[in-house]
Every structure is written in C-alpha cells, then in structure tokens.
Amino acid sequence: EAFPALDHGFVRVIDYMGDDAAVVQAARVSYGRGTRKVSEDAGLIRYLMRHWHSTPFEMCEIKFHVKLPIFIARQWIRHRTANVNEYSARYSILDKEFYIPASENLSAQSTLNRQGRGEVLEGAEAARVLDLLREDSERAYRGYAEMLNQDEDGAQADPSRSGLARELARMNLSLNYYTQWYWKVDLHNLMHFLRLRADSHAQYEIRVYADIMIDIMNRWVPSTAEAFREYRLGAASLSATGL
C-alpha cells in the first residue's frame, strides 16, 4: 500500500521490526528484575519519552520506499542516522516526472521569516509561475533526452550520435524532478526526523511526507506515537530565565 504524496510521490512501508512491545522489552532488559513493579507498558513508554531514555526506541526499525522531488530529497538526506539506497541516475534513465505545486501551495516569500512562505500567489502571477515551472521542466527533459540520444523508453533516437553519458546528461534536470529510495531508520531517529520535519518551520513539501509517516507511526506503535505527540510534537520548552 503506497500513500500518495504531492503530485507523483509516495511513501510505502516495505518492512518493519518490533513495535511498542519491543521498546518495553528492551527497557526491561535494562531494568532487569526491577521491572516487576512497572505495571503498564504505555506508562513505561511515556516515562522513557519524557526522560529522553532514547535507546529503547532504537530497538524498532522501519523501512520505507519513498518517491520524492530532488529538492526535498536534499533536505531529507541530511538526516544521517538512516540507511539509504537511491535510484541511480548514473545507471538508469530518470522518468519524466516533476513536481508542480497545487495552486493553494504556491506562496509568496514571507516578509517576516526569511526561510518561509507568506500569502498564496493569485491571479496572473500564479498562472505565470505555474506555466513557467511546467515549461522549463518539460524543456529540461527534452534536453536530457536529446543529450542521451534516447527516448523515455530507452530507444536510441539518432543512430549517428553516441549519446552523452547518463551521469552527465542528468545535470540538465531541475530540482523538482522525482527520485526514489529505500530509507530505513530506527524509531528514535525517525521521531527526531519527524520532530524537525513535521514542524511548522519545515518546508511544506517535506511536511507532507512527515505527516504521512506520523500516520504510519500511529498505527505501527500507537503508545509511542501518543507519547511522541505529548512530549515532543505538542510540547513547549521554557528557558532558564523563563522559568
């Protein structure tokens, strides 16, 4: 089952290992005999979350197949505590699939936050932006295919030409082209990713993926997901002076 994301992307769970019970089981190794008194699993999970006892959450692992625009992949890959295998544009030809924002996500630069969005663009300006994005993306692919001397199905176009190496031709594609990868991560570092990327400071397009993954967490590890909302996503921090 693939959860759709943006216009051509998706998130698909390939496999996972462990669940809420595995977190508890690992925590109980630490506490050994002493755990007889901790009666409730969800309570123990909340306790671990609240006190940043993060290693039991590392005992669960999940593997996703994700299709996403390259400019989002560039943000995502900055999370180093994960395992990745990406589609190789040196080895294979990229599909002609690029991201065009829906009009309600076509926002102006924020005037308050240098790293954020402001009002949604409207009317002629919005239309022009959409046209421009689409045209330039189309043209980028035409250039790519022409340099490769191949069409999308891999058939040679002009027998008198050699075709540029794939690893070079791909540099003509724009950052809204889609790539895909397998991305595997433990539950602790997944939550670290989600805390940063489901946050309002993150770019809308990566938040779409983060939100899907939070839904997946809700079903996969409901107690951990609840504690995560309580002590991370929905929590606030008071500084020393603020206290």
Next chain:
Amino acid sequence: EAFPALDHGFVRVIDYMGDDAAVVQAARVSYGRGTRKVSEDAGLIRYLMRHWHSTPFEMCEIKFHVKLPIFIARQWIRHRTANVNEYSARYSILDKEFYIPASENLSAQSTLNRQGRGEVLEGAEAARVLDLLREDSERAYRGYAEMLNQDEDGAQADPSRSGLARELARMNLSLNYYTQWYWKVDLHNLMHFLRLRADSHAQYEIRVYADIMIDIMNRWVPSTAEAFREYRLGAASLSATGL
C-alpha cells in the same frame, strides 16, 4: 534458542528484518530498470561485497540478546554503529556469575605479540591461577552483597544497616562478572564487527561470540555469508609496493 558461549554466556536472536533477498531488492532500487540483466542474486551480492557497495547490506537488521563478561562487553561496545540496551547495575542487583576460563584457554602472555597469548599454562601455575580467579571473584561478590546489605534474592540481611547504593556497590565486582544486553545492528556493520572480532588478533573470549554470530549469519543470509567469507574473512590485501 540460546547459543551458549563461554561458561555462562549466550547469544540469542530476538528478531531480524530482511535477508539476502532484501539486500538484492535494495541494490535493485539503485539500479532501477537497469537491473533486468543481473540474473543471479548470489552473483549480485558477491559483486556488492567485492566493490564495497555496502549500503544495500545496511537494509537488513538483526537483534541479539547477549550475555557476556564485562571485560568483553568493554571491547564489544566500542562498535558504535549499533543499538544497545544493557542491564542496569544501578537499578538491579547483578547475579553471582563470573567467567573462569577453561584450562585449555589459560594462556601465558605471548612473548612475540604484546597484545596476545602464548602457550597454555600448565600444572601448578594453571591450578593456582584458577583458584585465585575463583576465590577473588567469590570474595568480590561477598563484599558486594555485604555492602548492599542484601542477599542474591534481594532480601535485606541486617535490618540495622541501610545498605550501600547499588550504583556504588557494583564497583567491587571484577571484570569477569557477566552482564547482558540487547544488541541490534545492521548487516553491514555486523560484518565489520565480525571481521575485526572473528580475527586471530581479537581476544579469544570475544571470538567465541563472533564465531557463533557467523554461524547465525550462515543460516540467516547464506549468500551474504558466503561472499563475506570470500571477500573479507578469507581475503588478503596486497599493498601498492607488494603489487
């Protein structure tokens, strides 16, 4: 099923995710359409191993429950690319279980290799060492229990005493006492561990564990295990000058 190791230790597989097929599947994401020609999985796995394409091996994960002497745990934990939850001697009382080498493993210091063993000790010297190890270990535990003011079952010994904090009392125990942990690692880093710890330069006691884990690999991921023996364990390196 727990595989026994040394006199009181063991290795037990708690869970795993993926196998040879998952390595291949991840490699094929990278190679995309291009993979139609790679006909044989074992061949692809050998290719990845030989060319240090290590990320597809990170797509498999395994979780062990291990019981091991503390001096071995100290070597093991140096491998940072793993997830660990250890029994807490701050929280719980350690069992009275310590490692005493079998006589055939009671070796003299090597005279050639400052970090290794030489001939097996014999006769009176061997007997004396075994007695000494056993006596000192027993005495360490007596001191531990006395300071705790508790017997091994947790019953208070002398009601007039408070008992020293567990986190302090444990420092009286010697390095041959057993601890235990959950240890989770991906297949690539497991092989890195095994290459270093199943090697003849590693201390015998950790090699015992490494050898068990190689047996487990043989059954879990037979093609990867074979490629590992071929290109890592059994391979040799020629230096530039040697070539």
Next chain:
Amino acid sequence: EAFPALDHGFVRVIDYMGDDAAVVQAARVSYGRGTRKVSEDAGLIRYLMRHWHSTPFEMCEIKFHVKLPIFIARQWIRHRTANVNEYSARYSILDKEFYIPASENLSAQSTLNRQGRGEVLEGAEAARVLDLLREDSERAYRGYAEMLNQDEDGAQADPSRSGLARELARMNLSLNYYTQWYWKVDLHNLMHFLRLRADSHAQYEIRVYADIMIDIMNRWVPSTAEAFREYRLGAASLSATGL
C-alpha cells in the same frame, strides 16, 4: 593543565578546533548573503540553540585526555558520537589505582528512585564499606600481579612461572580501577553528553567529570555555554497536556 576529578582521575584538554566564532561562521554559510541583518553573534548562537539548529555547533571539536574509574568509563562510552583511544590492558599493565568514594559520597540506596542514592551512610556501616572496598581492591591487584607474575614495574616475580596473559589477568580487577583515554567530540554532541551526564539523574561520579567539562566550555565557548545553560541545562519542558 589537568583538572583533578575524584581521587585519582583528571580531565585535560589536549586540543580544540574552533570556538563561538566558528559556530557563527558556519551558520552564516547557511544564511549566505541573508545574514547581513543578524547583528550580534551571541544572539545568533542563542537563536540556533533555541531552535535546535545543531549542525553549526558540530563545527567545533575538542579533545580531552581523561582518567576515570572503569564503571564510569562504561557509562561514558555509551555516547557513540565521539572518537576514543583507550589505554589497552591487553598491551600494558594497569596501574594500581582504584577509586574509593569520599565519605560524604558514600550513600545508601535511594528508597524512592531505584536508580539513585539516598542518605549518606554513617558510623560503623560507612567505615565497614570503606574498609571492604579498599581491601577487596588491594586483593584484586595482588591477584592480578601474581597471575601476571610481574610486579607493578614489570619485573618478573618468579622465574619458574610463565605468567598469565595480560588480557586474561586484568579480569581479576574490579570496576573501580582507573583507566584512561583520549576522547574527542564535537561541541553539539559534547552538549548532548553534558545535558545527560551533568543532570541530577546521572551518577555522582560521572557528574564530577561533566561539571569540569562545563567549566571548560565556559572558558572555551562562553556564548555557547551561556545559551546551553539557558535553553538546555536550566530549561524545562511542558507536555502537550500541560500546556
């Protein structure tokens, strides 16, 4: 300059790279031209700390030489985001140096917190504990030296004996023996370490080291140290429900 810690330990700064200015410099690479408006370095550092923009703090690095009891080294080494070279007890003979707590740190087990300390032990019980720790530690070393067939200076004791391998003999030593290592870490992960280990839930003996390192931070990176106290050490978290 070595800062003494516990009865025989120390923390010594070997080298470092970067300081507050390097944090700011790295943050400004991210913000490029846009940074003209951020007028004040300390303000930018507080901003980064408050918003968990942790990567600029990774741009500073510090290397310590630390001497510490083994049971503390076992807690410390759990922090995997560091570089370590430890004295090898396979290669060399350990010194006869073990930790004995000062009497004001000789506490009973807490009755409220299974992982903590309660009242300080007094009178006969305290005296007995100190005697016991000292005696057992002394005896452990006697056994060690006898098995090695060497005195502390490495001279052979009995020419008729071979001496047990160092890697085996050391297992007779107790966990309060001192070891030493070089420990190198970036500033972000140092603060992560300090947040967990200067905390009241951490064992007193590791807090002693953490406190020294906070002092070092105060001098090395004063603005970062201040922001760290404000937004980490002295801060509190409000859960979603609490809000």
Next chain:
Amino acid sequence: EAFPALDHGFVRVIDYMGDDAAVVQAARVSYGRGTRKVSEDAGLIRYLMRHWHSTPFEMCEIKFHVKLPIFIARQWIRHRTANVNEYSARYSILDKEFYIPASENLSAQSTLNRQGRGEVLEGAEAARVLDLLREDSERAYRGYAEMLNQDEDGAQADPSRSGLARELARMNLSLNYYTQWYWKVDLHNLMHFLRLRADSHAQYEIRVYADIMIDIMNRWVPSTAEAFREYRLGAASLSATGL
C-alpha cells in the same frame, strides 16, 4: 587559499586539528608504557593503517569550505560521518553559476559499464550538447529570477508582483547549479571518502575534488598520506579463492 575545482568550484581549508603526531600520540595512549619500543612514527602509522586500527586516525579533524555542483553535492552528502552546513536556498538567492563540462570531459555513455563513461563526444554532437546545457541553464535561471521577481542583486523587478517563495523558486534550477558548504570530517572518514571518490568508479567531477583533497592530505599529514596510498589507494585485494 582556495584550490579551484571544475569551472566555478573550489576547496578551501578553513581549519584543522592534529596531524601525524596526533595520530601517533593517540595510538600511544592505547599502548601505554608498552610503546617505548616503537621507535619510528611513520612505521607506527603504517602499522595502524595496515591493520585497520582506524581510531587513532579519528583524532585528527579537518574543515573545508567547498563550492560544488548540486549533482556532485548529492553524491558527497551520502557520506554520513561528517559535519555539514550548506548554503540555504530557502534563505538566500542562489548565484547564477552552473557547471559546463570542458569538452575533453564530455563523454558518451560507456557501453561496458552502465555506471560510467566511454569515448569523448566530438564534432557536432559535442557542440550541440554544450549549447543545450548552456541554454537550458541560462533559461532555468531566468525562470528562477522571474518567479522570485528579483534580479541577481536582490532588487525587486516588478512592484505589482509578490514574488514566489525562494524555497519554491529554486526548484526550477538544474542540478549543475553550484552550492557551497562547510564540510568537517575526521581523518579516518576522510580517507574512507577519498578511497571511494578518488577511485576510477567514481564520477569524474567528484574525483576532481577528491584529488585536490589528497594533495591537501599530502601536505597536512605526510606519513598518513603515504600509508594511505600504500595500503588503500594503491592496494589490491585477493579473495579467499584467489589465494
């Protein structure tokens, strides 16, 4: 001093910590008193390299400022054991700088190696590729600036338009646009990077950077660089069967 790379890129050393002597110093902590006999530093370094004693090399750290095309940054960032701060295209406007290969690097797809290059393109095909790359890159920037409603100097173009958010507009740029970052890494992981990226299987454009960094290593840590060439770069591996 910035070492130029490709048509607009560079590598600049910002700072470093430690050198050959620091590697030796760390190794000697491990070997303690035992080291009196190792007379020669370069010999010890070769020994460490040959036996994969990698942790002493982690004791040196180096920080680079690198300017590089995005498609190369995407390969580079896969090396997770480093610290990075990248120019933010959400925060700031990217310069109009893109990579166009020199004609001698404009190669056809290899027919033998799906992930490599073959013959250099010639004549009309080469000319057409260069034109196409240049035109499409120029056009991509025109679209970018138009959507931003800003020229390269940040001046507003059309006061009646709001301008698209920077984080969105940048997706129109192609993968040959330049980005820049601070990249900090320890010497062990730098060598791991260089082994993979100075290799003939790596794409030419990243090899250019790797080669510059090897030159830097030669001056920074000459003994380590020599051992690296001897036991890694120039070495070969014999499989178990091959032996």
